[in-house]
Amino acid sequence: MNTDKKRNVSIVGSTSFTGIRLEEPADYAAGVPAVKVALQHAFKEMGMTKSMTGLVKMNQKDGFDCPSCAWPDPKERSKIAEYCENGAKALADEATNKTIDHHFFEKYSVEEISQWSDYTIGQKGRLIEPLILRPGSIHYEPISWEQAFATIAKQLHKLKSPDEAIFYTSGRSSNEAAFLYGLFSRAFGTNNMPDCSNMCHESSGVALNETLGIGKGSVKLEDFYEAEVVMILGQNPGTNHPRMLSALEKCKQNGGTVISINPLKEAGLVRFKNPQSAKGVLLSGTSISDHHLQVKINQDIPLLKLIIKKLLQLNQNDTSVFDHDFIQKYTQGYEALVKDVDQYSNDQLLSLCGVKEEQIDKVVEILAKKNKIIICWAMGLTQHKNGVENIKECVNLLLLKGSLGKPGAGTCPVRGHSNVQGDRTVGIMHFVSKELNKAIKNTFGFTPPDKEGYDTVHAMKAMHDGHAKVFMSLGGNFLSAASDTKYTAKAISQCELTVHISTKLNRSHLITGKTAIILPTLGRSEHDHKNNKARYFTVENSMGKVHRSKGILPPVSDNLLSEPEIIGNIATSYFGSEHPVDWTSLSTDYEFMREKMAKVINGFKDVNEKSKNHGFYLPNNVRELDFSKLPDKKAQFSICGLPNHNVNDKQFMLMTIRSHDQFNTTIYGLNDRYRGIYNERRVVLMNKNDMKELQLEELDVVNLISVYDDIERKASNFLIISYNIPEGNLASYFPETNILVPYNHFADKSNTPISKSVIVHLEKVAKI
Numbered sequence: 001m002n003t004d005k006k007r008n009v010s011i012v013g014s015t016s017f018t019g020i021r022l023e024e025p026a027d028y029a030a031g032v033p034a035v036k037v038a039l040q041h042a043f044k045e046m047g048m049t050k051s052m053t054g055l056v057k058m059n060q061k062d063g064f065d066c067p068s069c070a071w072p073d074p075k076e077r078s079k080i081a082e083y084c085e086n087g088a089k090a091l092a093d094e095a096t097n098k099t100i101d102h103h104f105f106e107k108y109s110v111e112e113i114s115q116w117s118d119y120t121i122g123q124k125g126r127l128i129e130p131l132i133l134r135p136g137s138i139h140y141e142p143i144s145w146e147q148a149f150a151t152i153a154k155q156l157h158k159l160k161s162p163d164e165a166i167f168y169t170s171g172r173s174s175n176e177a178a179f180l181y182g183l184f185s186r187a188f189g190t191n192n193m194p195d196c197s198n199m200c201h202e203s204s205g206v207a208l209n210e211t212l213g214i215g216k217g218s219v220k221l222e223d224f225y226e227a228e229v230v231m232i233l234g235q236n237p238g239t240n241h242p243r244m245l246s247a248l249e250k251c252k253q254n255g256g257t258v259i260s261i262n263p264l265k266e267a268g269l270v271r272f273k274n275p276q277s278a279k280g281v282l283l284s285g286t287s288i289s290d291h292h293l294q295v296k297i298n299q300d301i302p303l304l305k306l307i308i309k310k311l312l313q314l315n316q317n318d319t320s321v322f323d324h325d326f327i328q329k330y331t332q333g334y335e336a337l338v339k340d341v342d343q344y345s346n347d348q349l350l351s352l353c354g355v356k357e358e359q360i361d362k363v364v365e366i367l368a369k370k371n372k373i374i375i376c377w378a379m380g381l382t383q384h385k386n387g388v389e390n391i392k393e394c395v396n397l398l399l400l401k402g403s404l405g406k407p408g409a410g411t412c413p414v415r416g417h418s419n420v421q422g423d424r425t426v427g428i429m430h431f432v433s434k435e436l437n438k439a440i441k442n443t444f445g446f447t448p449p450d451k452e453g454y455d456t457v458h459a460m461k462a463m464h465d466g467h468a469k470v471f472m473s474l475g476g477n478f479l480s481a482a483s484d485t486k487y488t489a490k491a492i493s494q495c496e497l498t499v500h501i502s503t504k505l506n507r508s509h510l511i512t513g514k515t516a517i518i519l520p521t522l523g524r525s526e527h528d529h530k531n532n533k534a535r536y537f538t539v540e541n542s543m544g545k546v547h548r549s550k551g552i553l554p555p556v557s558d559n560l561l562s563e564p565e566i567i568g569n570i571a572t573s574y575f576g577s578e579h580p581v582d583w584t585s586l587s588t589d590y591e592f593m594r595e596k597m598a599k600v601i602n603g604f605k606d607v608n609e610k611s612k613n614h615g616f617y618l619p620n621n622v623r624e625l626d627f628s629k630l631p632d633k634k635a636q637f638s639i640c641g642l643p644n645h646n647v648n649d650k651q652f653m654l655m656t657i658r659s660h661d662q663f664n665t666t667i668y669g670l671n672d673r674y675r676g677i678y679n680e681r682r683v684v685l686m687n688k689n690d691m692k693e694l695q696l697e698e699l700d701v702v703n704l705i706s707v708y709d710d711i712e713r714k715a716s717n718f719l720i721i722s723y724n725i726p727e728g729n730l731a732s733y734f735p736e737t738n739i740l741v742p743y744n745h746f747a748d749k750s751n752t753p754i755s756k757s758v759i760v761h762l763e764k765v766a767k768i
Ligand SMILES: Nc1nc2c(c(=O)[nH]1)N[C@H]1C(S)=C(S)[C@@H](COP(=O)(O)OP(=O)(O)OC[C@H]3O[C@@H](n4cnc5c(=O)[nH]c(N)nc54)[C@H](O)[C@@H]3O)O[C@H]1N2
Pocket: 068, 069, 086, 200, 201, 233, 234, 235, 236, 237, 239, 240, 241, 261, 262, 263, 264, 266, 295, 296, 297, 298, 299, 300, 378, 379, 380, 381, 415, 416, 417, 655, 656, 657, 658, 659, 660, 662, 663, 664, 756
């Protein structure tokens, strides 16, 4: 049994087609169909009673936070339905009644399960008992909690250095779980804390820190209601942040203008039928985007430069176009910025961005007259080689307009996972914060390491090169979410031990270290209690507000532990009882833990009291117009270069995006309703002219191939779909296409993989 035999597992699962059906892309988001689909998912997974109990309490002050995205809740909440279709799907996925125990794993080996699609794997249900996959074995077996903790502790003790362990975090964990996990990693002796944020909004964090002195956005939800202009770049809110449409609807009703910048005309940006209003149900709803600029992939900087250049020209005749008082008082680098944009010709910028000049002029005319401007963005800006500069160029525009630190204006990086921002706030980071280390030392009596740890891409490399031997994961699906699936799989399978604290089965449980352990945990919607006392967590939304989240549904099994309890037990097994940190009390008594967090985490003073009712905002220097941490105490203009890609005639720029029926690597279904694609995920969206050029027809089958540094990577079997997308650009879904994203190509400074600008060519296979 104790052999090192490699398991014969598939890193991508089934690549068979599932029976595609195409319709016209939708021209509105939400409406009655969204309610119907939401309820269908909920009833199917949870049954009627549990669905209604759960949905009614989601996003309510006395209930639990939606486990899907990080969009904030409004002050005034609907008593019955403060959620969207995708929130309901996320709840159904988590609170499903289906479960899998050791009988399932006796029947199916990891080799067999790995041949299934991610959709099939995700449908199997909740994990309900600790499991171990022993070296050489292809079947998980049950293991007691105690033995699981002891096995982990033993392997951690065997490491030559704490830096041989990696502690990954996904963004769904509570503040309390993440805080304890970070504390354990530091007490263990490493800052190897990569997190999903490294693949997500890290570019936003870096850019905003360098320009404005805080890695978070500056707006609050209410700012949307007052904004004169909301610009949305590289984001698909109709699918990924659906209730943002309600905020945009209010903005429009108050006279605001919405400008979208995206290679795709996403349905949510076109029109919103609010299912909670009569207008949304009976009439045509609200048109959202007044101006849609169909930019080519990764050509946002040329477009923004042209907008700035044109504004600059208008400002020569009318100096009220820019807010010169603001520029003078709060910023640095204005002259250099003016000089920078001057060096580009309009024609050059126009041909790069691919947008018609008349359309740009209309947007410039609006921006010239308005100052309450919000700029929102997501993965369409962050996941490029120049992701950090993309965001800095947005900040340039806001600084010129003085659109910061006032109502209705500011930065809005729209966060992904529901608590990804909170996890960072409470200490999940690979870099070193001296301030945090000092506070930990004073509060807990040990000295945290002061050497920078691995982020996601460096964690992959460390495992691949044999420098890291234990990989632990608090939620998430690292194998499928990280870039370069083949490379990542090799990296992971070289580990001695992989440990996953998870709710649902995913591919990271199948492609593992020599020994693998699954520790099943409570979901956010589930009742969490100790000694008959209900416990609650805190989370932070996309706008920096910390509030309570209290699960109310009966747990799917009595054998589950909460995330803090699991972490506390691992720590106790590893350190024994003689350690300055009282892991048991911290992990069982969250109020006690929050008292400690209040001493360590900036802005958490009195968190126990303050989180109970409406929650509280964390400090935000941009809201106060305090730039004292930056050079010369000023907000910084930035000089950003043009994107530099070498794409030949045969190559295309591919963006790897989400369909409407998935949450990251969790696939809820096979439909991308708003884009009119049903019952199939292996598709690639292409411009008609490009299809003609390559003599491709609708539903032709192709392989996608990327070549970086002479290494060829292939994703096989995709159906061509003609779509309204710029020439030279392609779109396909993540994670099926992660295999194409090279591990060593990532954004400057933030190290975020280039998932939205992968250069590929096509290989025609056959017609189905
Ligand atoms: N239902 C659901 N909700 C989610 C998620 C989910 O998977 N499902 N995931 C969550 C997470 S973790 C995150 S990070 C967010 C992600 O939210 P999004 O960033 O909205 O997600 P993506 O599908 O990656 O979409 C990127 C959008 O950017 C556009 N785009 C791509 N490249 C470019 C470019 O170069 N320039 C411009 N201007 N646009 C571009 C694409 O056309 C697409 O509309 O959503 C969160 N919410």
